[in-house]
Amino acid sequence: MKEGKILKELLQDFAEIKKHSLVDGELWRASYTKEDQKVKEYLTAMMRTKGFIVSQDALMNLLGQIEGRESDETILVGSHLDTVKNGGEFDGLYGFLAGIYAIENLVKVYGQPKRSLAVVGFMEEEGSRFTSGYIGSRAIVGELKDSDFAEVDRSGTSLREAVKLAGGKPSECISAKRLDIKAFFEVHIEQGPVLEQSGKQIGLVESINGLRILQITVRGRQDHAGTTPMGLRKDALLHACKIISNMDRLTENTISPSTATVGELLLKPGSSNVVPDFVQFTVDIRSSDSEAIKYIVCGISKIAETIKHAGLEVKIEVIADEPPIQLDDDLLKANEMICKEEGYSYFVMNSGAGHDAQVIAPHIPSALLFVPCVGGRSHTPEEAMTEVSMMDGIQILSRVLYDQAW
Ligand SMILES: [Zn+2]
Known part of the structure; x- marks a missing residue:
């Protein structure tokens, strides 16, 4: 050649x-x-x-x-x-x-x-x-x-x-x-x-x-940031963060290598003095092992249940799923x-x-x-x-x- x-x-x-x-x-x-x-x-x-x-x-x-x-x-x-x-x-x-x-x-x-x-x-x-x-x-x-x-x-x-x-x-x-x-x-x-x-x-x-993309919506309650005590809030962002901050733990626990990425996040109403009542974000989950993807989705669902127990709404939708x-x-x-x-x-x-x-x-x-x-x-x-x-x-x-x- x-x-x-x-x-x-x-x-x-x-x-x-x-x-x-x-x-x-x-x-x-x-x-x-x-x-x-x-x-x-x-x-x-x-x-x-x-x-x-x-x-x-x-x-x-x-x-x-x-x-x-x-x-x-x-x-x-x-x-x-x-x-x-x-x-x-x-x-x-x-x-x-x-x-x-x-x-x-x-x-x-x-x-x-x-x-x-x-x-x-x-x-x-x-x-x-x-x-x-x-x-x-x-x-x-x-x-x-x-x-x-x-x-x-x-x-x-x-x-x-x-x-x-x-x-x-x-x-x-x-x-x-x-x-x-x-x-x-x-x-x-x-x-x-x-x-x-x-x-x-x-x-x-x-x-x-494989790839699974979730769209997760957390709905809480909009309140005054100055007058509402922390213990009485339904802050959608604080609860969404319970899911987001667990991405590293969940991916570390899978047997095959995996990734989970929150690449989009929408916050409402989006004002510095208002407790947010709406957060919508995506989670992009990838692995060569479909069991790893299932494990991460299952972990997210368990955290979502604890958020629901706190009185907020959580909706998880699958917007892409490729094995x-x-x-x-x-x-x-x-x-x-x-x-x-x-x-x-x-x-x-x-x-x-x-x-x-x-x-x-x-x-x-x-x-x-x-x-x-x-x-x-x-x-x-x-x-x-x-x-x-x-x-x-x-x-x-x-x-x-x-x-x-x-
Ligand atoms: Zn290419």
Whole structure:
């Protein structure tokens, strides 16, 4: 592999794509926008020069295909093309480009593969325009329903209109479903500090964390802050804090690692001299172990009961619930062997963030490989990768794809 040449081209691609992805000076490549279209035009031209057959499916997922010579089975590799608002350059896009460069190089060295290979750039994984996210990957596995197209973005444009305006065919959504895919590989930056701190080159993901988001509402009684003795109050915030201040204790007690985050909190009436009677907050709970998630939810419910005994109302609603996803064990073991044989240090780990691989994995054997990002920073303009990590991911992916397709 001519590493210097690949790295030079890759860095040029990132720089060019960044230029096409700026909205008011911030990097934001939302799906079905003119930024998305410009980047796809750039990638289409680039893939054609490298010998890929380029197409877009009904949902506008970008696909680059290399036909196999013996079989109608396809090995799929890729990641998402969209970014969060004011996001980073490498989240998603790195996995797409790693697929392109790995396959281009393999074809140059070994000629036409036995099995077909396809690189996919998924639409709208992040949910930064249409909140539910994973639109492209759900279409590929046939999980996108007609009712999903009614979802609207902040400006009131529905997914159906957005796809149509961009040139896609929402009514032909089912045609995006692929039955020829035998395995899926996604390479992604870790987006956290665990891999970098481990000092290893490659993260082999065995499971993607489950997620449950609770919305908790505590209703007490509004009173005068100066005249109401402490013992006679029904202060909604003081009681909400009994739940919030137990997040560290509850997560420390789970057998598998877990997190619980209160990221939104609304307080009413919101006046310095009034005892608050209304607090609403979210708790984002994640773990690779569904028992850990259950344990934390159960702990919160027990505290809620004590608040009710004090005469306040507590309502707990589940606003998101995604189970933990196990990635394919055989592919994980094969990738461990590859890392050993190629002399790469590796770390078997969970993913704290969601990825397209979690949508594909219940349908098609899937593997998710991480490379470190600098300081674990992601979803920020400061997101960065070292050149060494960029090439490590491409090298390992090349060997994985060689074993699968040649
Ligand atoms: Zn991503």
